[in-house]
Amino acid sequence: MSKEAVESAPATTHPQVAQTPADAGDAGYSKDLKARHVNMIAIGGAIGTGLLLGAGGRLHNAGPALALAYLVCGVFAFFVVRALGELVLYRPSSGSFVSYAREFLGEKGAYVAGWMYFLNWSTTGIADITAIALYTHYWSMFTSIPQWVLALIALAVVLAVNLISVKIFGEMEFWFAIIKVATIVGFMLISIFLLATQHKVGGHTPGLSVITDHGGLFPHGMMPVVLVMQGVIFAYAALELVGVAAGETAEPEKVVPRAVNSIMWRVGLFYVGSVVLLALLLPGSVYSADQSPFVTVLSKIGVPAAGDVMNLVVLTAAMSSLNSGLYSTGRILRSMAMAGSAPKFTARMNRSQVPYGGILLTCAVCVLGVGLNYLVPSQAFEIVLNVASLGIISTWVIIMLCHMIFVRRARAGLASRPHFQLKFSPVTEIATIAFLLVCLGMMWNDPDVGRKTILLIPLIAVMLVAGWFGVRRRVSRNADQELSELSK
Numbered sequence: 001m002s003k004e005a006v007e008s009a010p011a012t013t014h015p016q017v018a019q020t021p022a023d024a025g026d027a028g029y030s031k032d033l034k035a036r037h038v039n040m041i042a043i044g045g046a047i048g049t050g051l052l053l054g055a056g057g058r059l060h061n062a063g064p065a066l067a068l069a070y071l072v073c074g075v076f077a078f079f080v081v082r083a084l085g086e087l088v089l090y091r092p093s094s095g096s097f098v099s100y101a102r103e104f105l106g107e108k109g110a111y112v113a114g115w116m117y118f119l120n121w122s123t124t125g126i127a128d129i130t131a132i133a134l135y136t137h138y139w140s141m142f143t144s145i146p147q148w149v150l151a152l153i154a155l156a157v158v159l160a161v162n163l164i165s166v167k168i169f170g171e172m173e174f175w176f177a178i179i180k181v182a183t184i185v186g187f188m189l190i191s192i193f194l195l196a197t198q199h200k201v202g203g204h205t206p207g208l209s210v211i212t213d214h215g216g217l218f219p220h221g222m223m224p225v226v227l228v229m230q231g232v233i234f235a236y237a238a239l240e241l242v243g244v245a246a247g248e249t250a251e252p253e254k255v256v257p258r259a260v261n262s263i264m265w266r267v268g269l270f271y272v273g274s275v276v277l278l279a280l281l282l283p284g285s286v287y288s289a290d291q292s293p294f295v296t297v298l299s300k301i302g303v304p305a306a307g308d309v310m311n312l313v314v315l316t317a318a319m320s321s322l323n324s325g326l327y328s329t330g331r332i333l334r335s336m337a338m339a340g341s342a343p344k345f346t347a348r349m350n351r352s353q354v355p356y357g358g359i360l361l362t363c364a365v366c367v368l369g370v371g372l373n374y375l376v377p378s379q380a381f382e383i384v385l386n387v388a389s390l391g392i393i394s395t396w397v398i399i400m401l402c403h404m405i406f407v408r409r410a411r412a413g414l415a416s417r418p419h420f421q422l423k424f425s426p427v428t429e430i431a432t433i434a435f436l437l438v439c440l441g442m443m444w445n446d447p448d449v450g451r452k453t454i455l456l457i458p459l460i461a462v463m464l465v466a467g468w469f470g471v472r473r474r475v476s477r478n479a480d481q482e483l484s485e486l487s488k
Contacts, residue, residue, distance in 0.1 A: 068225070070267075073236060077239055121326075165354060194301070227443075244327070
């Protein structure tokens, strides 16, 4: 952290509390994100292809109990975002949880947090451009274009948007979120009408009988519901974007609590509500992994162009996810670069105050994904999706560890907690961490994909250790330089 950054940090009101440290990576950003941008980024983060597309395959495998899986995971996701929200109000930072990991877990903690988050979003970016290419192939006019070409075009378009300015990013995310919310609300209204009028859907009369006549809540037992938890957690990934975006908004103390508090009821309404309605309209066996469940329902009632409309929406959701991934990794990598744990060029910013170095590094990994689309187009999506899940689980665990240490310091009089707090600490953090680790462990019961994903953990650990030995001298040198500047 620079001397100027420390001097600009707000002092706490507690007489025994030391001045709040600041992140040198926060210097130089504009504050162009408005309240409506951050609010819709929070909504957009909670609604993505995990619901719009992924719910179909999960309904097929787990049945109506999928709604319970979304509810349980949603509660723990809310705990994570609430904890992050409290840390943001304590000290807003565009480095977000990496900056907090540096303060509460040390440089090694920040290093692991940052690179695991980069792993999450760079692989998610590959999944997104793969999904975009697949969705585009839905229309016959694009089927002759190779999948990898469409993936490359999508990456180029979103990269251009990210490099222009943060205001353009915020505006793009705002409208992406509006499209997703409007689609889900429209579908829910149609579903409620079908239930109220008992209009047949694909030969089935909607209602509780659709569930009771086809195996009940757990038609395939409890294990399939447990196994889909990993995918459900991935569906909630990007909620932590609220913390990153807070570093580029003028009034985080007003914007962040409102955005975080609204996440819970939106999760209940959009995720749980949608899955319950889907389960009441058609048996789980009718849904499939290769089609949006919303398209499945609408096509069964003869809505014209339902497939075209929903395909456009899931295409928008994938573009939104890719947009968010480039945005967040650019900021996270800059925070790391300023501390010495990421390549120097990722700290660079353009005239529009956009950290283009980190964004370009993420794009470079996504270009490898374009190659994956060329080599194994049918498997590209599934391969990267599971690697990304390791990144998001580790990120959430680190957020909860940081919050637990922060609360401990506050109780010792070494920090001051804001009014916006995660309740029942440390029980809430411990329960959340335990839940996430159990979900990770349960992946072993899936021999096709989950087990192979867990076997990647030792390889990732070796790469992280090797990387740390490569950067530790630079990190130490940067820390010594900061101390010498502060002593002047």
